[in-house]
Amino acid sequence: MTMPAPPGDQNPVDREPAAREAWGRQPPGPTASPWPVYPMPMPTPQPRNGMGVTALVLGIVGAVLGLFVVLFWMSWVPALLAVVFGCIGLSHARRGLATNRTMALVGVILGGAGLLISAACGLFAVVVVKEAADDVRAKADRVKASAAAEEEKKKAQEKARHLSFGQSYTFENGLKVTVAKPQPFTPDDFVLGHAKGNKAVEVTVTVVNTGTERLSVETGLPNVNDAKGASAELVIDGSGRQKVITGYVLPGKETVGKYAFSLPPDAADKVEVEFSPDAKRWPDAYWSGPN
Template identity: 80%
Template sequence: MTIPAPPGDQNPVGQGSAAQDPWSPRPSEPAAPHWPSYPMPAPQPRNGMGITALVLGIVGVALGLVIILFWMSWLPALLAVVFGCVGLSHARKGLATNRAMALTGVILGVVGLLFAVGGGVFTVIAVKEATEHARAEADKAEASAAAEKKRKKAEEKARHLSFGAAYTFGNGLKVTVAKPRPFIPDDFVLGHAKGNKAVEVTVTVVNTGTERLSVETGLPNVNDANGASTELVIDGSGRQKVITGYVLPGKKAVGKYAFSLPPDAADKVEVEFSPDAKRWADAYWSGPN
């Protein structure tokens, strides 16, 4: 007896078994398409730091060369050193190609800093020396003013004398004023009121130089101790003599003058005299009359 085949199993023996066998090898898959390879572009070098360092270094050095601009040079010089060091770091890592430029920027930055420090030191020294010089000049001027004041004070003191003392003026005329003596005017008199007290003043001028010298102002001025002025007395006695004209070398001229003092005049009188009031300050003789 023949056993019929199960339905649906129509494939002949040996066909389709491989597809149905899970242990059979699978057919190979189609290969992926192959694309041609292209070279990747190289990264751009990061040269900005080196360029910046170089520019800032040049600016720092240029400013440092001008002494008065030293205070402006330190900042670009310092930035040049910083940026230059960053540029050198990039160059070591292969990120930059301008190592020489970055190194130059660092060097210029250091030079600029040295210029800034040197300019600062120079300025401090110059200011200190200028201040000391100004102080010395001020002290010198003050000392000179004090010496001049002292000299004038000494001259002023030297021009105040007692009756009978001599004073030599700058032109070489030595003047002596004698102590005033009582003077009695004659009946014909001008400048003397009744009740006043008249005195005679004698002025002697000696030429101590080698050339003749003129006496431009031969009249003395007489005041009492209270500052009251007196009147010049003129009478017909001929006893008054005014010094005028020239005094020859080694010679002397004597002038005699009479003055009228008010009744309440102080006992002490002062006589002022100068041979040339435009050139020489008056000398003063004082004492009791």
């Protein structure tokens, strides 16, 4: 059985390649997406403001600490760090990495001010300490000089109180005392304080009142030491030649005391006499020399 030919004497088999060609052709270029394409947003970098904030905080701390004189030695550390961090913050701001340029700049300024304050306070402290040390040293030198002068004065006074027989010494109350060279003394038969074989001497003490008021002699007895430094014994006899100074001495007047002492023969070549008109107030003066 023969199939009838399609109209127009066209062969469907012959049209298939043409149809495929018509439907299969595509324009050059990227393949169209069935979904709409939107541009992807780029992430915005976060500003690096930490250095500026740190510089500001440290600058405030350094400046405040520098205002306290006792804390100036602590202020230079935060102040220096404020300058360093502030400079880094300014560098970030210039490169667009930070947005707090003003804060970093203020931190640098405060840090610099803190350094200046710290340096000024340090200089002030050095000056104050130096002046205090100089003052202490000057006071110590004055005290030392005063002590040395006092010691020299005591030595001079001590030297002035050591005299030879016949010289005079004036005590601070105005009594001038003179001790004459001891003279031989012969006790009578009724004698106390004189051993047989000893040498008896008589000591004469003259006291003159050089002041304007009457003055008392509280201790009228001298002390006599022999050549060996031993105290000689006071001689008392019945001759009545000894006289003890007692009572008051009127202005411009004098009183004379006479005392006898017994010296051992081996220590009688030199005598020292100690005397003070008031032993509680004035130290003794000393008269010495060969007997």
